Amino acid sequence: MSRPDGSTPRIEMLDRFSLRSRIGILAALAAALAVVLVSLAAFVTVRTSILATLDSNLYQRAVAAAQSDLANPLQLASIPPAVLGAGDIRIALVTASGTAQSAEGAASAPPIGLPELKVAQGVEPSSVRSATVGRDPYRVVAVEAGPGRALVIAQRLAPTRQVLTGLAFALPVVGGLGVAAAGLAGIAVARAGLRPVQRLTSATERVAATGDLRPIPVDGADELARLTISFNDMLGTLAASQEQQRRLVADAGHELRTPLTSMRTNLELLAAASRPGAPTLPDSDRAELLTDVHAQVEELSTLVGDLVELARDDVPLVVHEPVELPDVVSQALERVRRRAAEVEFDAELVPWTLMGDSTALERAVLNLLDNAAKWSPTGATVRVRMRPLDDWSIVLEVADEGPGIAEQDLPRVFDRFYRADQARPMPGSGLGLAIVRQVAMRHGGAVWAGRASTGGALLALRLPGRAPRVGDA
Numbered sequence: 001m002s003r004p005d006g007s008t009p010r011i012e013m014l015d016r017f018s019l020r021s022r023i024g025i026l027a028a029l030a031a032a033l034a035v036v037l038v039s040l041a042a043f044v045t046v047r048t049s050i051l052a053t054l055d056s057n058l059y060q061r062a063v064a065a066a067q068s069d070l071a072n073p074l075q076l077a078s079i080p081p082a083v084l085g086a087g088d089i090r091i092a093l094v095t096a097s098g099t100a101q102s103a104e105g106a107a108s109a110p111p112i113g114l115p116e117l118k119v120a121q122g123v124e125p126s127s128v129r130s131a132t133v134g135r136d137p138y139r140v141v142a143v144e145a146g147p148g149r150a151l152v153i154a155q156r157l158a159p160t161r162q163v164l165t166g167l168a169f170a171l172p173v174v175g176g177l178g179v180a181a182a183g184l185a186g187i188a189v190a191r192a193g194l195r196p197v198q199r200l201t202s203a204t205e206r207v208a209a210t211g212d213l214r215p216i217p218v219d220g221a222d223e224l225a226r227l228t229i230s231f232n233d234m235l236g237t238l239a240a241s242q243e244q245q246r247r248l249v250a251d252a253g254h255e256l257r258t259p260l261t262s263m264r265t266n267l268e269l270l271a272a273a274s275r276p277g278a279p280t281l282p283d284s285d286r287a288e289l290l291t292d293v294h295a296q297v298e299e300l301s302t303l304v305g306d307l308v309e310l311a312r313d314d315v316p317l318v319v320h321e322p323v324e325l326p327d328v329v330s331q332a333l334e335r336v337r338r339r340a341a342e343v344e345f346d347a348e349l350v351p352w353t354l355m356g357d358s359t360a361l362e363r364a365v366l367n368l369l370d371n372a373a374k375w376s377p378t379g380a381t382v383r384v385r386m387r388p389l390d391d392w393s394i395v396l397e398v399a400d401e402g403p404g405i406a407e408q409d410l411p412r413v414f415d416r417f418y419r420a421d422q423a424r425p426m427p428g429s430g431l432g433l434a435i436v437r438q439v440a441m442r443h444g445g446a447v448w449a450g451r452a453s454t455g456g457a458l459l460a461l462r463l464p465g466r467a468p469r470v471g472d473a
Helices: 012-016 019-066 073-078 114-120 158-193 195-210 223-273 283-310 325-339 358-375 407-412 432-442
Strands: 089-095 100-102 126-133 136-144 149-156 321-324 344-348 353-356 381-390 393-399 446-451 457-464
Touching: 019 126, 019 136, 019 149, 019 158, 089 114, 114 126, 114 136, 114 149, 136 158, 158 195, 195 223, 223 283, 321 325, 321 358, 325 344, 325 358, 325 381, 325 393, 353 358, 353 457, 358 381, 358 393, 358 432, 358 457, 432 446, 432 457
Parallel strands: 344 381
Antiparallel strands: 089 100, 089 149, 126 136, 136 149, 321 353, 381 393, 393 457, 446 457
């Protein structure tokens, strides 16, 4: 039974033991419960069987005696009880009035009670019960021995009880040995079964202490082996994430070094020209240096913003609201037209709605348009098309009239910091298209690159959603 918070109640006493010891204890407890139940059932069964056998023997002896001369009071008085083959037997004839006659008088008479009187009176054909004479327990059987008479035979239960007492002692001893064996077997099985868990524990401690992400050897194909495989998959994912972070830091450091070095050089020149006695820096050169510094600051700001955006690569989509994709594309077109007035933009948009983050989507579309404008010559036209693939997905295609993308560069244009050889002289950090892919994946979409019919680059962004239905507000 779980608690209201979903946790499972624990037995605090068991928390002091190791898992292996707990399995052994639980195995011993289960074995003890089974031993108790089996022993109780065995004792009850044996006791019932012994008493049933005893009752059957006494009944047969009583019937045989009732059909012989022992049913005659005179004959009974002259024959001792040993004639029945057992010295621990008492025998008597009981009349309907309650009088009893035995071979040796009242000293050897069996217990006489109401059940025996009922047999003598003809109310019951026979009776069987337990009774005591002094402190000795007896089993008493009565059968009819003619009209108004009953033959009663009683046998001591002391030997039978000794057998049952020995059995009651032997069963717990044997059961205790079985419980101990079950506990030891449980510990042994737990030790062998938990060996993969111990390896996982050691590997986890090794990862925490050293950062070593080597996989763990897998043995077998059981649940623990599957757990080990899953743990190895987690280690592989963690290793890939660490490698990705390392590459991101290394690439970011490389990209930041160039504008920082250039800006520091320009600032040192401006500072040197401002010192007393230094050669005067012409106004045109000063203006050019300040323009370079301003451009480098903008480049650094853009690069830092892109790095911050890419640092959210593993963050789930937080904003989740209806977004009209044509409005997002239109806003991005307005912004890029102000930046690249020398390039024409030909857009064909269709209604489309999806759930997502409008700001992130506009950033992705703007990066696609900026990339197309950067590679398009003056007076060229960038074609923007929205094309539904089916009822639940659409493709936004941006085609330029630039030189296009080399075949070997097509698979890598959306990688972080990747820049083709022909793109290195041009401004940019190599992060814009990486952000496009990240936004697409966070929205359940995809990106790819190809060649446009005009010979330039064709960049496509696929997104889920649906076209507005008739009657939608």
